[in-house]
Amino acid sequence: MKSIQETFTTPIVGEYDVLVAGAGPAGVAAAVSAGRLGVKVCLVEQSGIVGGVATSGMMSHWTGNTRGGIYEEILDRSQEPDKPQMRRFINTERLENVLLDMLDEAHVELRLYSFVASPLMEAGAVAGLIIESKAGRQGLSAKVVVDATGDGDVAVRAGAAYTLGREGDGAMQPMTLMFRLGGVDTSRAILPGSFETTVKVPDGEIQALARAELPPPAGHVLLYPSLLPGVVTVNMTNCTGVDGTEAQDLTRATVLCRRQLDAIVAFLRRHAPGYEHCYLLTSAAQIGVRETRHFKGVYTLTGEDILAARVFPDWVVTKAHFNFDIHNVKGAGLDANGCQHGFPQARGYTIPYGCLVPEKLDGLLLAGRCISGTHQAHSNFRVMPICANIGQAAGIAAALSAQKGVLPRDLPVSEIQTELHKCGIEP
Numbered sequence: 001m002k003s004i005q006e007t008f009t010t011p012i013v014g015e016y017d018v019l020v021a022g023a024g025p026a027g028v029a030a031a032v033s034a035g036r037l038g039v040k041v042c043l044v045e046q047s048g049i050v051g052g053v054a055t056s057g058m059m060s061h062w063t064g065n066t067r068g069g070i071y072e073e074i075l076d077r078s079q080e081p082d083k084p085q086m087r088r089f090i091n092t093e094r095l096e097n098v099l100l101d102m103l104d105e106a107h108v109e110l111r112l113y114s115f116v117a118s119p120l121m122e123a124g125a126v127a128g129l130i131i132e133s134k135a136g137r138q139g140l141s142a143k144v145v146v147d148a149t150g151d152g153d154v155a156v157r158a159g160a161a162y163t164l165g166r167e168g169d170g171a172m173q174p175m176t177l178m179f180r181l182g183g184v185d186t187s188r189a190i191l192p193g194s195f196e197t198t199v200k201v202p203d204g205e206i207q208a209l210a211r212a213e214l215p216p217p218a219g220h221v222l223l224y225p226s227l228l229p230g231v232v233t234v235n236m237t238n239c240t241g242v243d244g245t246e247a248q249d250l251t252r253a254t255v256l257c258r259r260q261l262d263a264i265v266a267f268l269r270r271h272a273p274g275y276e277h278c279y280l281l282t283s284a285a286q287i288g289v290r291e292t293r294h295f296k297g298v299y300t301l302t303g304e305d306i307l308a309a310r311v312f313p314d315w316v317v318t319k320a321h322f323n324f325d326i327h328n329v330k331g332a333g334l335d336a337n338g339c340q341h342g343f344p345q346a347r348g349y350t351i352p353y354g355c356l357v358p359e360k361l362d363g364l365l366l367a368g369r370c371i372s373g374t375h376q377a378h379s380n381f382r383v384m385p386i387c388a389n390i391g392q393a394a395g396i397a398a399a400l401s402a403q404k405g406v407l408p409r410d411l412p413v414s415e416i417q418t419e420l421h422k423c424g425i426e427p
């Protein structure tokens with residue numbers, strides 16, 4: 001492969017206590033939580049939208065749960081006052097504005113349209129970020145950086161150890177372009193919300209019809225109500241065998257999922273009661289990536305920890321609950337290792353601080369879906385309520401580290417827990 005040598009002089013255009021990379025549920029929660037502790041915070045996001053998959057990915061609803069903390073606060077502030085029973089369903093426009101308000105109130109400086117190209121390193125530790133934008137290449141320095149990019153773009157370029165996808169073969173969960181249908185008769189519409197939900201329709205059973213008629217690897221039916229009249233959110237496009245850390249794979253997945261849209265709309269019109277006159281209303285700005293890198297932390301959360309509902313003494317996320325939502329890595333539906341209905345553990349589990357601290361790298365905390373966990377554990381903690389509360393813990397830890405001048409790995413966890421208690425989080 002040909003290569004060229006590039007030499008840059010990069011201006012440092014900002015100095016902060018805490019820098020957060022990525023404005024998804026984890027990054028926003030981290031930035032707000034750090035800002036509330038009075039430190040100088042900047043949140044850097046490649047797109048023009050805050051909320052990550054929750055907004056630019058056109059997400060239907062918050063699944064799984066935690067108790068207390070910033071997730072509950074986001075729900076309280078973003079719900080439609082006259083529809084309390086729809087509290088977990090997302091109006092993406094409203095959610096984005098609520099997140100912007102929360103950032104503003106916490107005095108977080110926001111830099112949208114800024115891609116984090118690499119970490120700024122000093123003496124082997126992360127000491128800031130190098131960003132690329134319309135203004136060129138610029139440096140931002142910080143006492144502590146939180147990597148909430150989903151893929152761990154900062155951590156990987158700083159040399160943190162990681163594995164890609166599933167242990168053994170590196171297979172990753174499929175990607176999906178979410179979209180919305182208008183013109184649905186919601187008084188009659190079927191809404192199968194999991195792979196294991198079967199629905200009898202005049203022509204047969206809807207999941208079986210989808211497997212037989214949709215262009216593979218599409219082939220399942222996942223439909224969710226929305227807060228808008230006649231509108232349903234659809235999680236049915238599917239692209240397997242792609243790596244979300246490769247731009248060419250992201251491109252391929254986006255094009256393939258877009259090509260499935262017309263067939264899915266036609267299928268629903270043909271077979272699904274309530275969808276006879278539906279039409280494609282809008283699709284997500286970003287392809288949804290479920291899984292990429294899993295970093296090696298001081299501790300790696302496992303599926304066994306989740307099944308045992310383990311309460312770690314150094315907990316920073318508590319009462320986390322969901323299932324093993326592993327989408328089939330080779331086709332439609334649920335993977336053989338996944339478990340949705342009948343998930344055997346109804347009690348919540350905890351996530352220890354060690355999952356947020358890279359095993360060997362200093363100056364950096366991980367937040368959101370890229371923390372240290374196995375493929376199976378990740379399929380559970382990757383949902384947005386849990387990612388938001390991971391972000392809250394990371395933001396508090398980053399702020400305390402910056403204030404006290406200690407490395408994140410040397411911060412006594414009891415100090416993070418004291419702050420989390422104040423936010424209503426109990427083990």
Ligand SMILES: Cc1cc2nc3c(=O)[nH]c(=O)nc-3n(C[C@H](O)[C@H](O)[C@H](O)COP(=O)(O)OP(=O)(O)OC[C@H]3O[C@@H](n4cnc5c(N)ncnc54)[C@H](O)[C@@H]3O)c2cc1C
Pocket residue numbers: 021022023024025026027044045046047051052053054057059060061062063064114115116117148149150151153175176177178235287288289290367368369370382383384385387
């Ligand atoms: C198709 C799909 C359906 C899902 N369904 C649900 C559901 O129903 N309910 C649920 O609770 N969860 C669902 N999830 C899971 C959930 O949405 C994600 O796992 C969660 O949003 C992860 O949060 P995060 O903050 O870690 O990352 P993300 O939401 O991915 O946010 C990461 C942010 O970082 C930014 N970023 C990335 N790289 C860079 C960079 N180098 N520089 C600057 N910015 C960068 C991105 O633009 C993005 O805004 C779904 C996920 C997918 C993909």
